[in-house]
Amino acid sequence: MLKVGRLADYGILILHHLGRMRPARLAMESIAEITHVPLPTVRKVMKFLVDAELVISKRGPNGGYQLARPPAQVSLAEAIAAVEGPLALTECSSADGQCELHDQCDLAGRWPGVNAIVLRVLERTSLADLDRFGRHEPHVPPPLRDLMAPIR
Amino acid sequence: MLKVGRLADYGILILHHLGRMRPARLAMESIAEITHVPLPTVRKVMKFLVDAELVISKRGPNGGYQLARPPAQVSLAEAIAAVEGPLALTECSSADGQCELHDQCDLAGRWPGVNAIVLRVLERTSLADLDRFGRHEPHVPPPLRDLMAPIR
DNA sequence: GCATTCAATACTACATCGGTATACAATTCT
């Protein structure tokens, strides 16, 4: 499955919206309505995004949230990490091994390499890039095109 | 976290071992001892690997498991998928949307693109490639080097 | 000072995952 949690998915969805609105602010309730994500859940996600300084919040009347940087400067890696913590394919990937097999495992120390590549892909894809992936046009990347060149 | 489950991790560890042994057979109990993965858990993993036809099993005395193909021809993507099912970053990624937001979500149809890239990285890395990642030398890929070229 | 809006904390239900136990079927060797 190799999956990204739903909260992180929501996070990206929300960030993407804020990107299109920028620099306007958007209240939490509006965000919930627009994205169809339940309000209390939005609250939880927003906290992560604020803590990670991906969005700026303002309280009081006409308050709300605002994307901290241009969409092109926010990577999916950051967005996911903001919600779910450091990205790591396995426990081995994140160096400080919690894995009790670590010593006998002859794969230890190899995962980080694989991890680095996947990470880099996510780091190289920004919120703005998402727009260039056409709706329902599955397999066409953007600034990753050069990265793909030797493959396709 | 973007994580790969522990069972899949074990699967890769085991496949890797079988690769080094090939074409010799290895009994389940030996596998458990060598990898330090609990026997009942090995049982579970082996079933997946057999079903996916990544390993060949033989019963009776002197039976055991054998890697079905040369290690260079077994990708991490296959190995992970064998244990955990189809790889998808989000529910959106796998086309047949279970996501009830799908219709209103303006990100639907964009995930598959991202997904495809990550997938391709995993498809391009084989069991044999793992050996070329030096122990505790975090960031050095192998046949993916050309893929990295435009990045580093 | 009052309405509006975000912040923080704690809690619950549920699913998934890792791990275990047990009974069964197939093959080989003698």
Added chain:
DNA sequence: AGAATTGTATACCGATGTAGTATTGAATGC
């Protein structure tokens, strides 16, 4: 044929983590 060896199948349990909810508090601006 029969015993020993080895994989197969099913069902179960418990811990963990995730998504979602509720409630109360604090800041801002008019």
